[in-house]
Amino acid sequence: MPVNGQNEYAPLLGIHSSHRKHITPLARTAISAILFTAIVVTVIVNLTIYWDDLWDLIHGLPSDPDEAASRVLNSMPVIDGHIDLADLVRAKYSNNASAVNLRLFTPEHVDIPRLRRGRVGGFFWSAYVACPQPEAEGPDFLNPSWRVRDTLEQIDIVKLLVDDYPDVFRLATSSSEVEKAIRSGRIASLIGLEGGHQIGTSIAALRQLYALGVRYMTLTHFCHNAFADSGGYLEPLTPRWGGLSPLGRTLIQEMNRLGMLIDLSHTSDETARQTLNLTKAPVIFSHSSARSVHNIARNVPDDILKLIGEQPGKTDAVVMVNFAPVFVAPQGEANVSAVADHIDHIANVTGKQHVGLGSDFDGFGGTTQGLEDVSKYPNLIAELYHRGWNKTELVGLAGRNLLRVMAGAENTAKQLQSARVRPKYDIYDKRTDIPYDREF
Numbered sequence: 001m002p003v004n005g006q007n008e009y010a011p012l013l014g015i016h017s018s019h020r021k022h023i024t025p026l027a028r029t030a031i032s033a034i035l036f037t038a039i040v041v042t043v044i045v046n047l048t049i050y051w052d053d054l055w056d057l058i059h060g061l062p063s064d065p066d067e068a069a070s071r072v073l074n075s076m077p078v079i080d081g082h083i084d085l086a087d088l089v090r091a092k093y094s095n096n097a098s099a100v101n102l103r104l105f106t107p108e109h110v111d112i113p114r115l116r117r118g119r120v121g122g123f124f125w126s127a128y129v130a131c132p133q134p135e136a137e138g139p140d141f142l143n144p145s146w147r148v149r150d151t152l153e154q155i156d157i158v159k160l161l162v163d164d165y166p167d168v169f170r171l172a173t174s175s176s177e178v179e180k181a182i183r184s185g186r187i188a189s190l191i192g193l194e195g196g197h198q199i200g201t202s203i204a205a206l207r208q209l210y211a212l213g214v215r216y217m218t219l220t221h222f223c224h225n226a227f228a229d230s231g232g233y234l235e236p237l238t239p240r241w242g243g244l245s246p247l248g249r250t251l252i253q254e255m256n257r258l259g260m261l262i263d264l265s266h267t268s269d270e271t272a273r274q275t276l277n278l279t280k281a282p283v284i285f286s287h288s289s290a291r292s293v294h295n296i297a298r299n300v301p302d303d304i305l306k307l308i309g310e311q312p313g314k315t316d317a318v319v320m321v322n323f324a325p326v327f328v329a330p331q332g333e334a335n336v337s338a339v340a341d342h343i344d345h346i347a348n349v350t351g352k353q354h355v356g357l358g359s360d361f362d363g364f365g366g367t368t369q370g371l372e373d374v375s376k377y378p379n380l381i382a383e384l385y386h387r388g389w390n391k392t393e394l395v396g397l398a399g400r401n402l403l404r405v406m407a408g409a410e411n412t413a414k415q416l417q418s419a420r421v422r423p424k425y426d427i428y429d430k431r432t433d434i435p436y437d438r439e440f
């Protein structure tokens, strides 16, 4: 027997209808006005942000390649995969940040005025430390060295320099922080390590370097290490492990779990092949060109490029092309067109969404004509526009492809961590220092 007809047939509506009685016409008008204003403001803000893109979509890019390059870089500034400014400051100024003025023209490739002219929105500062001499390190990479200390000093100088120019640089540790830095008009500053020799054969050290902000590690530099074989320089090296060592395979899993990008520049072909098969996350080649275009060991061969992609059995990656003349062309022939040849070739094999820019500026001698320093990236964008690349493809090349790969690695890490995959506790099996008998 219903006590109250309204409650019996629609028990929940009763509460609402009694509330509705309290909303006066005036209040209703005010709410509508607020909502309308919010919508208008959102539309205006979005139009302001995306006005250029909308304009280009309707009208197309200007036919002049330099103007077109400028419009591309308005949408997405350059994010470079590898710049050696920190090593320059170590070598020339003993890491004394106050001895360096990046607002003035510097003698090498990188300073703030030229970064601004080159439309740079971010780059990986390489916290590079050179390989030890093989005889000093010993056959099993076990003799102690100062590499881990020096790596910490390199991270420190990056942070000091970033802090010295807060109006220019902002430290970034994720794809969203890169985007945020760019939106605020800063140059996103990421940190990468250039070789497994920099972590003292220790996965635990890698975890702590991640905690300090490091977001990629190149598996090797020019030397083999406890984790993987290097690809050498102009000629390949005799392999030590045949690709990844057993600890190297564990390292890949831990890098995936942490969300630290795996960088396959400098590695041997076999190391790259095995890693592309094993990794659960997208990877990068932070500064590598194409071997088919210029045949030296340090460049990436086509059979490895063919493992990159979205199709089943392939891995998402971005190959960020190196501008160093020695990697680009025979002596005296390196120029902007030759670098564009590398980009075109890699894009033809992998698809344009897998190419990026990893200049290696401040890390090489000699000159690549038209790409002499960080102010010159627009020349390369203009050259590729002239060759038929469209805006979306050029935006990808400039930085969007790298951001996709970074976000992919971040997602993999999130998934592995929410599945409670444990950190790797493996210790390099050739170490003899632990465990040990404790004496009191």
Ligand SMILES: [Zn+2]
Pocket: 194, 266, 287
């Ligand atoms: Zn390098």
